[in-house]
Amino acid sequence: MSDLLSSAKHAAMSGMQAQADRLRHTSENIANADTPGYRRKIVSFEQVVEGGRSTGLVEAGDVRLDRTDLPKVFDPSHPMSDETGYYDGSNVDLIIEIADAREAQRSYEANLKMFGQAREMTRNLYDLLKR
Numbered sequence: 001m002s003d004l005l006s007s008a009k010h011a012a013m014s015g016m017q018a019q020a021d022r023l024r025h026t027s028e029n030i031a032n033a034d035t036p037g038y039r040r041k042i043v044s045f046e047q048v049v050e051g052g053r054s055t056g057l058v059e060a061g062d063v064r065l066d067r068t069d070l071p072k073v074f075d076p077s078h079p080m081s082d083e084t085g086y087y088d089g090s091n092v093d094l095i096i097e098i099a100d101a102r103e104a105q106r107s108y109e110a111n112l113k114m115f116g117q118a119r120e121m122t123r124n125l126y127d128l129l130k131r
Contacts, residue, residue, distance in 0.1 A: 005122045007056060012115035014057035018045055019108040021060035026101045029092045036073075036080050038090040040066035040097075066091055 025041045032038040042064045048057035068091050076085035 005118050005125070008118040009115055009122075011056050011058075012111045012118065014048065014059060015111035016108055016115070018058050018060045019104045019111065023101060023104040023108070025063060026097050026104060030094065030097045030101075033090055033092040033094055033097070035090055036078075037070065037088045038092065039070070040068075040090075040092045042066055 022043045022045075025043050029040050044061040044064070045058050046061040048055045048059055070088040070091050072086045073089040074085050075081055075087065078087050080087040
């Protein structure tokens with residue numbers, strides 16, 4: 001029984017770490033929304049596999065760059081504009097980033113609650129065994 005609770009805590013911790021990584025990249029995207037030529041970073045999640053078997057853990061996978069076209073921004077006074085007055089903007093959409101941040105926050109909180117419940121169950125089990 002204790003191994004089951006321990007693996008539940010490990011799964012929750014891996015979920016919290018993965019969501020923290022996702023939130024970090026989302027924050028970087030928001031911070032660079034006005035940076036010319038910046039491409040949005042996308043994080044995917046992968047199952048952790050050991051010995052060909054799924055461990056029930058998750059981790060943030062490789063960070064990919066969003067390959068959608070960068071918008072052309074017209075500003076002849078901008079130092080990066082070409083002879084036509086355009087420069088490459090950023091492909092970060094703040095509404096998508098805020099939605100991703102909220103989803104990551106809620107997923108993190110759900111994993112935190114699962115961790116707390118597993119910890120409470122472990123403590124109750126040890127209290128029962130002491131009797």
